[in-house]
Amino acid sequence: MISGDILIKIRALLDNYKNIDYLNQFLKQRTGILEFFPSTQETEEFKQCVNNLHLINEKAEDLGDFQTPTHLTDRICKYLRDNGTVPDTIIEPTCGLGTFILSSLKIFPSLKYVYCVEIQKEYEWFFKLYLLQQSFEQKVNVDIEFHRDNIFTHRFSNKFTQFLNGFSKNILILGNPPWVTNTELSVLNSDNVPYKSNIKRDRGIEAITGKGNFDIAEYIIIQMIQQFSNRPGKIAMLCKTSVMKNIIRDIRKTNLKLSNIKSVLIDTKKEFNINAKGGLFLADFGTHAENFCTISSLYEKNYPSKKFGWRNDKFVSNIDLYENYKYMDGKSPFVWRQGVKHDAAKVMVLSIKNNNMLNGLQEEVRVEEALLFPFIKSSDLKTPVIRSSDRKIIITQTSLKEETEYIADKYPKLWKYLISHSKHLDNRKSVIYKKRPRFSIFGIGDYAFKPYKVAISGFYKKSNFSLIFPINNKPAMLDDTCYYLFFDNFKDAFITWIILNMDFTKEFLSALVFLDSKRPYTKDILMRVQIFKIAESLTYDGLNNFYQEHLAGYIEYNFNETDFISYLH
Incomplete structure (x- = not known):
């Protein structure tokens, strides 16, 4: 906050100068800002702000920003200084209240030029107030160029470009860009959204949609690197660890030339009171390109540091651990499938209570049983063996393109039920239902009706695989947050279940997955597990011993060496 004594001094200072040119000249000497007031109108607005000082209206969700506390920016700048960072130029693309700049002025004596961009006028005024306050304690011998603008469309000034070309030897791009996605900002009708350029060089539908939803911080960081990485210097920006992961994953696609890449973790709960994991993304510019990041x-x-990134053309979350299990990495001999997607749980999922079926609207449902199947949710997969369920799901199709009118003739009660709830089904938002048969579902095919399944939740932090039996002589269906393998033969399902739950399989998966992701386990990850390669490295005794020690308590089944050999072939 601005102290009362400082406010009195600032008000007096503003009243002493009636000419904007003289005022700007004086303020340049005090604060370093090249043009403190672009116009007389802005001078009056600033005076009004000073005279009616109030708490900042943190439109945090609109701009997606968490204003960085001074103790944190001080600590980060000292960390950079202590690790050899000596910038003469700082670029802050999302300045906010300017705490990073204020800390930089105190901690980097080598600094000559600061370039700031901030979209919100209110933040600009408070940054300038804080800078004035600091100028009463410390003389500023740095040129500061400030622009109120949108960083996504901003063009860096000719004056700054001339300085970079003629004088700058070491730039530092520093800041804390918004921690939200473009979709979240669009919902709020914010202007702070980038033009959808194809910075990742995606193809086809991915390029058209920009992969649908992306982090604003990721866009800004990539934009800054592409614009300035041909100059000596580095980038140090706060962001989510998921953003860092995406940058390293796509580093070859985006052709970023970075080295000494680090993820310096912070306590986001303590610093910002948020649950998302984050830290400082730190990297050197240059011609030498690396494709891994040290945490x-x-x-x-x-x-205890670890590295994630690329190893032998494979993207992994723990490079050192991956080296021990890389022989398992390849292509799964089985196809992993995702569960049923319907986007209408209140209508399509029925709970069984006291021998009655209730939908999500708490209505009792009485329809034909033929198209009702046992339903397993992601939360059920904590149990290693599943033989029962208290839910059913309506399965309207056996394949994606199957027409659904047959239900009206064969199962009139069910058809009447679907028609009576058509407002829920016909108004599903996802475009995947457009131009599809009425009441369509996804994640359906011959595989979904196989009797035995081995499944994992995409959301869990541990790779627990469940063996799923038919329930009441019907194959169980899973929700679309689950992934599963499917089998006609119980022995194949049983042995696969053991192999996937073995310690070294879990270790291998832990070297691939990023646990801070919303969905750590995906089809792409699971399709990398070469189950037969793992099986070939085992003996029957080793497999059976693990089963007896860890899994036999959930299901008793006697399998012999012949069964294991048959599985291998």
Whole structure:
């Protein structure tokens, strides 16, 4: 906050100068800002802000920003200084209240030029107030160029470009860009959204949609790197760890030339009171390009570091651990499938209570049983073996393109039920239902009706695989947050279930998945598990011993060496 004494001094200072040119000249000497007031009108607005000082209206969701506390920006700047960063130029693309700039002025004596961009006028005024307050304690010998603009459309000034070309030896891009996605901002009708350029060089539908939803911070960081990485310097920006993962995953596609890439973790709960994991994305510019990132901590010098990134054309979450299990990486001999997608749980999913069926609207449902199947949700997959369920799901199709009118003739009660709830089904938002048969579902095919399944939740942090039996002589269906393998033969399902639950399979998966992702386990990850390669490295005794020690308590089944050999072939 601005102290009362400082406010009195600032008000007096503003009243002493009636000429904007003289005022700007004086303020340049005090604060370093090249043009403090672009117009007389802005001078009056600033005076009004000072005279009616109020708490900042943090339109945080609109701009997706978490204003960085001064103690954190001080700590980050000291960390950079102590690790050899000596910038003469700083670029802050999303300045906010300017705490990073204020810390930089205190901690980097080498600094000559600061270039700031901020879209919100209110933040600009408070940054300038804080800078004035700091100028009473510390003389500013730095040129500061400030622009109120949208960083996504901003053009850097000729004056700044001339300085970079003629004088700058070491730039630092520093800041804390918005921690939200373009979709979240679009919902709020914010102007702070980038033009959908294809910065990742995606093809086809991915390029058309921009992959649908992306992090604003990721866009800004990539944009800054592409614009300035041909100059000596580095980038240090706060963001979610998921953003860092995406940048490294796509580093070859985006052709970013970075080295000494680090993820310096912070306590986001303590610093910003949010649950998303994050830290400082730190990297050097240059011609030498690396494709991995080392994880460390802002608070602990002896933090047990690990690396994630590319190894032998494979993207992994733990490079050192991956080296022990890379022989397992390849293409699964089985096809992993995702569960049923319907986007109408209140209508399509029925709960069984006291021998009655209730839908999500708490209505009792009485329809033919033929198209009702046992239903397993992601939360059920904590149990290693599943033989029962208290839910059913309506399965309207056996394949994606199957027409659904047959239901009206064969199962009139069910058809009447679907028609009576058509407002829920016909108004499903996803475009995948457009131009499809009425009451369509996805994640359906011959595979869904196989009797035995081995499944995993995409959401869990641990790779627990469940063996699923038919329930009441019907194959169980899973929801679309689950992934599963399917089998006609119980022995094949049983042995696969054991192999997937073995310690080294789980270790291998832990070297691939990023646990801070919303859905750590995906089809792409699971399709990399070469189950037969793992099986070939086992003996029957090793497999059976693991089963007896860890899984036999959930299901008793006697399988012999002949069964194992048959599985291998």
